[in-house]
Amino acid sequence: MAKSTTIHGIIVRRHWVHPSPFDPYLPMRVDDPLLQATFVERPNRFVIHARLAETGEVVRAHCPNPGRMHELLLPGAVVYLSRAEDPRRRTPYTLRFIEHPQHGQLISLNTQLPNQLFAEGLATGFFPQFQGYSRVQREVSVPHPSANGVVSRVDFRLSRPDAPACWVETKSVTLVHEDGLAEFPDAPTTRGRRHVEELAGLVAQGDRACVVFIVQRPDATRLRANRTTDPAFAQALEQAVAQGVEVYAYTCRVTLGCISLAGPIPVETSGMENKMEHG
Structure with a gap:
């Protein structure tokens, strides 16, 4: 029987199969609902502002990657956010993924x-x-x-x-x-x-x-x-x-x-x- 644990909002399931060096192993499943948005600005290393695709609302999101990411965080870039588990947190969303502004490659930004x-x-x-x-x-x-x-x-x-x-x-x-x-x-x-x-x-x-x-x-x-x-x-x-x-x-x-x-x-x-x- 498979076992699972939750790490940083990602469900990790152990399937007990022998891994191959040529195939993905034990994928970390992203079970948190993701909200599509577009990047607006980054006021500091740990916060971004993004416009939700569904409502048009501009929201604050925690940026878990403190790197510069100048080539990624361009106005209009497609990003994916998850809601914070703690409703009292100052940033009610977390930045999880971004699509490369030039070619659309999906990139994970979770440094954990x-x-x-x-x-x-x-x-x-x-x-x-x-x-x-x-x-x-x-x-x-x-x-x-x-x-x-x-x-x-x-x-x-x-x-x-x-x-x-x-x-x-x-x-x-x-x-x-x-x-x-x-x-x-x-x-x-x-x-x-x-x-x-x-x-x-x-x-x-x-x-x-x-x-x-x-x-x-x-x-x-x-x-x-x-x-x-x-x-x-x-x-x-x-x-x-x-x-x-x-x-x-x-x-x-x-x-x-x-x-x-x-x-x-x-x-x-x-x-x-x-x-x-x-x-």
């Missing part, structure tokens, strides 16, 4: 989904490079190697008795250029740079560490660090890979009804001394 997609992939054996670990911990605290004991959290710690721990940080990606090149980040991220520095420090201690980029759209063919937008992050990632941090990237199949991992894409970054992993 990559962690859950990765966790479900672990549970079903979707990732061959992460099989064999008997324990999975979430949001594990680690000290930053150069911040005088400041502690932050890594998304996942995988462990088993006969091997070093494996630390995994996931990153959500939405920026994809016309030629299929995905880039991360689309806005400077001090936090992201700190994460890869922490992973490099964990490798230096003898553990395994990985960054997994989840592109929440299907049209990316490769990924690289966005040196133009955030050269500090790009340099930190290059140095981390040179020190042994592994990097992977995956695209997603996205519909208004469900979201699922699709497959791996190569990661390219100029100056890498180490070839980055292709799933």
Whole structure:
């Protein structure tokens, strides 16, 4: 019998079938009613105004993706909103999806989904490079190697008795250029740079560490660090890979009804001394 849990408004059903690396697995079904609207403006990183298609009313919606998204959030772009569960919330709606203004590609904007997609992939054996670990911990605290004991959290710690721990940080990606090149980040991220520095420090201690980029759209063919937008992050990632941090990237199949991992894409970054992993 299938089991289901609700994560961030998305119903995740476990069907207990053996996953194929070429087929979508365990799609996260979007069971919340979605309202079509058109984007009007973005007064700050976390709020958008959108005009509901059905009524013409302009409403406030929470934007779960703090990235710039300049190529997506254009006036008139088609967006899809869900109602907030708490009627007292200052933003009564949440931005869930957007259609690319130029070619209509549907893109998921929920930055919380990559962690859950990765966790479900672990549970079903979707990732061959992460099989064999008997324990999975979430949001594990680690000290930053150069911040005088400041502690932050890594998304996942995988462990088993006969091997070093494996630390995994996931990153959500939405920026994809016309030629299929995905880039991360689309806005400077001090936090992201700190994460890869922490992973490099964990490798230096003898553990395994990985960054997994989840592109929440299907049209990316490769990924690289966005040196133009955030050269500090790009340099930190290059140095981390040179020190042994592994990097992977995956695209997603996205519909208004469900979201699922699709497959791996190569990661390219100029100056890498180490070839980055292709799933």
